[in-house]
Amino acid sequence: MRLGDGVEWALHCCTVLGALPPEQTIPSSVLAEFHGVPSAYLAKQMQALSRAGIVQSVPGRNGGYKLARAADDISILDVVLAVEGPEPAFRCTEVRQQGPSAVAPARYVKPCGIAAAMWRAEEVFRQELDATTLGDLVSELDTGVDPEQTEKAIIWLSQRLGPATTPVNTPEKS
Amino acid sequence: MRLGDGVEWALHCCTVLGALPPEQTIPSSVLAEFHGVPSAYLAKQMQALSRAGIVQSVPGRNGGYKLARAADDISILDVVLAVEGPEPAFRCTEVRQQGPSAVAPARYVKPCGIAAAMWRAEEVFRQELDATTLGDLVSELDTGVDPEQTEKAIIWLSQRLGPATTPVNTPEKS
DNA sequence: CTATATCCGGATATGTAGTATCCGGGTTAT
DNA sequence: ATAACCCGGATACTACATATCCGGATATAG
Numbered sequence: 001m002r003l004g005d006g007v008e009w010a011l012h013c014c015t016v017l018g019a020l021p022p023e024q025t026i027p028s029s030v031l032a033e034f035h036g037v038p039s040a041y042l043a044k045q046m047q048a049l050s051r052a053g054i055v056q057s058v059p060g061r062n063g064g065y066k067l068a069r070a071a072d073d074i075s076i077l078d079v080v081l082a083v084e085g086p087e088p089a090f091r092c093t094e095v096r097q098q099g100p101s102a103v104a105p106a107r108y109v110k111p112c113g114i115a116a117a118m119w120r121a122e123e124v125f126r127q128e129l130d131a132t133t134l135g136d137l138v139s140e141l142d143t144g145v146d147p148e149q150t151e152k153a154i155i156w157l158s159q160r161l162g163p164a165t166t167p168v169n170t171p172e173k174s
Numbered sequence: 175m176r177l178g179d180g181v182e183w184a185l186h187c188c189t190v191l192g193a194l195p196p197e198q199t200i201p202s203s204v205l206a207e208f209h210g211v212p213s214a215y216l217a218k219q220m221q222a223l224s225r226a227g228i229v230q231s232v233p234g235r236n237g238g239y240k241l242a243r244a245a246d247d248i249s250i251l252d253v254v255l256a257v258e259g260p261e262p263a264f265r266c267t268e269v270r271q272q273g274p275s276a277v278a279p280a281r282y283v284k285p286c287g288i289a290a291a292m293w294r295a296e297e298v299f300r301q302e303l304d305a306t307t308l309g310d311l312v313s314e315l316d317t318g319v320d321p322e323q324t325e326k327a328i329i330w331l332s333q334r335l336g337p338a339t340t341p342v343n344t345p346e347k348s
Numbered sequence: 349c350t351a352t353a354t355c356c357g358g359a360t361a362t363g364t365a366g367t368a369t370c371c372g373g374g375t376t377a378t
Numbered sequence: 379a380t381a382a383c384c385c386g387g388a389t390a391c392t393a394c395a396t397a398t399c400c401g402g403a404t405a406t407a408g
């Protein structure tokens with residue numbers, strides 16, 4: 001049981017996207033350099049997010065990505081499912097129907113208890129992920145992150161972003 | 175995010191082990207044929223279960239596997255961890271510490287909110303799996319499985335098992 | 349209109365899970 | 379005592395998923 005690296009990257013990228021002004025776009029390459037991850041592979045994750053309707057792509061010069069909806073309306077689960085795919089982690093291969101002791105397939109009305117227990121666990125897993133939104137993660141940046149870190153990130157991004165409709169907003173709620 | 179097939183097989187095997195008399199042993203090859211799965215790979219999963227102390231191997235003629243403890247003292251989580259490994263599904267690569275905006279590593283005292291949320295979800299996932307025991311799965315066989323299926327399985331196993339200390343017990347609680 | 353910067357999709361490598369086969373060590377029934 | 383049987387580990391091979399790279403399409407800025 002393993003989660004791909006793309007999930008972590010996508011979540012970090014969505015977090016910075018949520019911290020920027022709503023209409024500010026940021027190229028995939030800048031996101032990659034910012035996080036120190038290979039830009040080609042991150043681009044693929046961003047495409048998956050785009051297909052899922054989580055981010056919106058703006059082509060052409062000074063284009064890039066931005067969140068497609070409000071950060072509070074996007075849960076971590078949405079991002080995970082978009083990147084990792086919607087299939088459940090546990091695949092029931094209906095092993096009961098194989099082997100010498102199998103009976104007619106039509107008689108297997110209820111799923112076996114094993115698959116049921118697995119899917120139950122996966123359900124609470126998803127519910128927990130669905131309870132946290134990108135907005136929560138963004139808010140946490142103000143409280144949990146070193147101010148020096150934040151400042152350093154802001155000036156680095158400001159240099160590298162095209163002339164936005166609004167400049168990068170420093171948190172004002174302090 | 176994907177769980178290996180071995181998890182399913184191991185759970186099914188442990189369930190039939192739990193349905194048998196406590197001292198009855200079954201060879202790995204019989205378990206494989208019973209479920210219609212490749213015996214070589216199932217043997218690997220059984221070894222993992224043995225190392226984890228979930229099943230006990232009995233060598234020699236008429237040997238095989240049996241549960242190492244009572245079925246009620248073995249949770250689904252135990253089996254999953256034994257087969258799949260104890261590592262968490264989400265690996266935080268501390269992407270914050272890379273890239274141009276990183277500060278001194280010592281300043282990262284708290285784990286990032288992303289990893290925290292992921293681990294929280296994984297924790298409830300494991301709690302849910304830990305709440306169901308092999309004993310529960312065995313009990314469910316009596317209620318949820320077609321009687322014809324059960325009978326067919328019993329006679330097939332009886333033919334193939336060496337002279338046990340006690341014969342295969344048909345459920346008596348009906 | 350041209351050039352640049354960006355997204356998008358297919359093609360390529362690398363790694364991990366799954367499969368099959370073999371031999372040695374140890375234990376039990378005959 | 380002997381032979382049959384079973385686990386345990388090592389090895390080699392295949393298939394699939396993950397990770398990576400590169401060229402084409404497209405829209406904007408000047």
